[in-house]
Amino acid sequence: MEQDPPFFERVYTVVRQIPEGKVTSYGAIARYLASSGSARMVGWAMNASHQREDLPAHRVVNRLGLLTGKHHFGGQNIMQQLLENEGVTVKENQVQQLDLHFWDPTKELPPI
């Protein structure tokens, strides 16, 4: 009877647990959820994140730290502003010292 929550909700659950000043990648989340390189699923889930207010999508960047989804934040550099406001240095749409700000769910969160 217990049905597994939609893939979306699993993604949101992880993203919501990203601490301030930290970022993670689509691929990292995908590996944590499905142990697979299906990072597109994460990006696609994020596309629907417009419905979720409590979802810090600005903490999710691509593997290089590039703010690929900033255009979904209103068109301006809102995403960068949010990250810098949390102590993350961003320049040219790319997170600086990514390894210091990177938050890996596969390491920080318990396995499913």
Added chain:
DNA sequence: TATGTGACATCAA
């Protein structure tokens, strides 16, 4: 059931 879609990742040239 099939088709289209996507805020990615990775390789190649």
Added chain:
DNA sequence: CTTGATGCCACAT
């Protein structure tokens, strides 16, 4: 720097 191709798979229609 760019473009193209390939893999990946949940969800909408």
